[in-house]
Amino acid sequence: VMQKQRPSLSISLQPGVNLLFGVLCLAPPSAYTLELASNWQLNGFIAQSGLYSEGNNYFGDSKDSLSSEFFEAGLVTNAQLSDNWSLAAQVLSRRAGDNDDGTPGLDYAYLRYRTTIGTGLETGFRLGRFQLEQGLYNATRDVPFTRPSVLLPQSLYGENIRNSRFAHDGIQWYGEQLFNLNRVRWSVDYYKPISDGDETSDIFVVPVPGDIDGEWSWSANVVYEWNDGRGSIGLGYDNWRNSYSLDSTDVIDFLDNFGSSAIVSALATSAVDRLTLTDTERQIALGLIENLNPQTLQQLLDAATVLFPTIDLNGYINSFNIAGDADISSTVLSLEYNWPRVSVAAEYMWRDMETSNFDFELINERFHQQGYYVQTVWHVAERWDLMLRYDDFIYDADDRHGEQINRLVPGVPLHRAYAQDTTLGITWHIASDWMARMEWHNVEGTAWIPASSNTEDFPKQEYWNLVAVQLAYRF
Amino acid sequence: MSFPRLYGRHPFLRCSRKAAAWGLLALILAANVSALDVVVNPSNPVTHLSRKELLAIFTMRQRNWPDGTPIVVLVQNPKYETHAKFCKDLLNLFPHQLQTIWDRLVYSGSGRAPVELKTTQALLEKLVATPGGISYMESSESDAKAKTVVVDIPAAGR
Numbered sequence: 001v002m003q004k005q006r007p008s009l010s011i012s013l014q015p016g017v018n019l020l021f022g023v024l025c026l027a028p029p030s031a032y033t034l035e036l037a038s039n040w041q042l043n044g045f046i047a048q049s050g051l052y053s054e055g056n057n058y059f060g061d062s063k064d065s066l067s068s069e070f071f072e073a074g075l076v077t078n079a080q081l082s083d084n085w086s087l088a089a090q091v092l093s094r095r096a097g098d099n100d101d102g103t104p105g106l107d108y109a110y111l112r113y114r115t116t117i118g119t120g121l122e123t124g125f126r127l128g129r130f131q132l133e134q135g136l137y138n139a140t141r142d143v144p145f146t147r148p149s150v151l152l153p154q155s156l157y158g159e160n161i162r163n164s165r166f167a168h169d170g171i172q173w174y175g176e177q178l179f180n181l182n183r184v185r186w187s188v189d190y191y192k193p194i195s196d197g198d199e200t201s202d203i204f205v206v207p208v209p210g211d212i213d214g215e216w217s218w219s220a221n222v223v224y225e226w227n228d229g230r231g232s233i234g235l236g237y238d239n240w241r242n243s244y245s246l247d248s249t250d251v252i253d254f255l256d257n258f259g260s261s262a263i264v265s266a267l268a269t270s271a272v273d274r275l276t277l278t279d280t281e282r283q284i285a286l287g288l289i290e291n292l293n294p295q296t297l298q299q300l301l302d303a304a305t306v307l308f309p310t311i312d313l314n315g316y317i318n319s320f321n322i323a324g325d326a327d328i329s330s331t332v333l334s335l336e337y338n339w340p341r342v343s344v345a346a347e348y349m350w351r352d353m354e355t356s357n358f359d360f361e362l363i364n365e366r367f368h369q370q371g372y373y374v375q376t377v378w379h380v381a382e383r384w385d386l387m388l389r390y391d392d393f394i395y396d397a398d399d400r401h402g403e404q405i406n407r408l409v410p411g412v413p414l415h416r417a418y419a420q421d422t423t424l425g426i427t428w429h430i431a432s433d434w435m436a437r438m439e440w441h442n443v444e445g446t447a448w449i450p451a452s453s454n455t456e457d458f459p460k461q462e463y464w465n466l467v468a469v470q471l472a473y474r475f
Numbered sequence: 476m477s478f479p480r481l482y483g484r485h486p487f488l489r490c491s492r493k494a495a496a497w498g499l500l501a502l503i504l505a506a507n508v509s510a511l512d513v514v515v516n517p518s519n520p521v522t523h524l525s526r527k528e529l530l531a532i533f534t535m536r537q538r539n540w541p542d543g544t545p546i547v548v549l550v551q552n553p554k555y556e557t558h559a560k561f562c563k564d565l566l567n568l569f570p571h572q573l574q575t576i577w578d579r580l581v582y583s584g585s586g587r588a589p590v591e592l593k594t595t596q597a598l599l600e601k602l603v604a605t606p607g608g609i610s611y612m613e614s615s616e617s618d619a620k621a622k623t624v625v626v627d628i629p630a631a632g633r
Contacts, residue, residue, distance in 0.1 A: 043581050076582050110584065133583075139579075139583040140579055181530075183536055229530070340567050340568065
């Protein structure tokens with residue numbers, strides 16, 4: 001079982017955070033020390049959830065038993081250092097099955113400068129580690145009180161790349177203009193992602209070995225709010241860039257676990273092209289690959305060693321070093337409207353997945369993920385909300401039924417390529433500081449179930465149900 | 476009618492005709508008095524606010540008064556009835572909806588929650604000490620130290 005560590009500052013002091021502390025040390029103390037006491041806010045929350053499912057596990061052993069492996073607790077602080085400067089930070093402890101182990105980590109910490117120009121224009125920048133402001137919920141996705149349900153719509157707010165995409169280190173320019181009480185707000189980020197090495201398996205749906213490292217990237221977001229803020233429409237774009245590398249043990253590991261004749265042949269053909277061979281030797285080698293139809297790399301190596309005793313194939317395999325780029329760009333369109341008793345929200349996401357610059361053509365590929373949801377919340381009484389949502393996710397827009405990925409990696413079930421979730425939920429706002437929730441997910445497909453939730457294999461059941469309950473407290 | 480007779484016969488409610496009259500008056504007054512006032516710091520030149528402006532201020536979207544003074548929103552403890560009444564009557568929101576708007580600001584780190592005061596007295600003191608302050612209270616509890624702002628409610632608005 002691969003335990004995923006939340007990226008934490010103590011492990012990787014990213015440049016943005018370094019910069020933040022640098023600026024803090026340089027700032028004149030008189031600017032804030034006196035005001036710190038009265039202009040300092042601390043808020044927090046704690047939430048425990050229970051999950052019970054039928055068919056597949058989600059966050060711990062939820063299948064046919066109650067899993068309590070979903071727990072969230074956070075502390076948020078905001079210090080107004082002066083009229084223009086402020087500091088915000090959140091510490092979060094999150095237990096989410098095998099995806100998060102509950103180790104507290106600094107989720108974000110940034111310094112903000114803000115100034116008002118003329119009437120209604122406010123602009124400034126953030127420096128440090130801050131959240132990706134994409135969609136309606138990402139910036140506060142772990143806070144139960146800002147969500148409409150225990151689990152956010154997984155098409156857009158799935159577990160798979162959460163740890164890498166919640167926040168990033170860098171600088172953001174932002175602004176907002178208020179006119180006639182309508183508002184437009186925007187932000188542009190230049191950042192270094194906190195990419196998590198383990199998340200390759202979730203990005204690529206099959207457990208792909210190798211390491212992912214973030215490269216400087218950018219994102220932009222614009223939101224227009226009208227009718228006193230009751231309506232909002234937003235458009236966000238994020239160009240998340242990574243370098244991806246595999247070494248020889250990764251490759252052999254991968255082929256041992258997921259090798260299909262198609263992959264081994266393709267890899268071997270590709271390797272033959274890179275060897276210095278005479279034309280005759282090349283012909284023999286390619287013929288060998290074709291005729292042998294090798295199921296495993298070892299099988300191929302054994303045969304090749306007999307035929308080419310002079311070539312150090314094992315040495316060659318061991319010198320493998322595959323590196324290239326893995327870039328993920330997402331575009332999210334968000335719409336929300338709040339009537340006094342009914343709120344509706346809908347979001348659509350188009351995610352461009354591209355691996356490029358690998359020597360092995362097989363690895364270079366490009367495809368698109370697509371997700372959307374439509375959600376209605378009825379505020380049926382002062383303390384009660386009812387929610388209905390339809391959520392749809394497709395792993396590869398050109399492979400809606402999973403046939404292609406199944407051909408490439410035969411072990412992958414077809415239903416791993418999509419997920420349609422209909423959710424019915426109820427929220428009880430017990431008091432201003434207590435809240436209880438219950439919801440029922442009826443799902444077709446398993447695309448967003450984290451690989452780690454069903455460690456022995458892929459999730460098995462195409463049709464499955466999940467019931468989640470939650471109790472949350474805030475202060 | 477049966478009123479005087481009934482009251483007159485109960486030892487508990489001696490001279491109760493008078494009491495009933497006073498009680499009724501008190502009830503009428505209480506119904507009236509329980510109206511809410513929107514109050515600001517006395518130095519604030521603002522005299523009228525529209526409901527839209529009130530909503531923009533309490534959802535923390537409008538952050539400055541027309542003269543540039545930063546707005547400081549002061550609220551009563553959300554557990555209490557006055558807060559719920561303010562949300563429903565003047566903002567047309569349930570308290571938890573307003574709370575969610577504040578929570579999105581607070582937990583994203585991009586804004587601050589309104590300052591919460593436990594008693595009306597504390598709230599009044601804070602309001603008088605804060606030039607950009609704005610709050611609400613029962614009309615009966617408001618006093619001369621705070622300045623009441625008229626909230627313009629469109630005829631068909633409610």
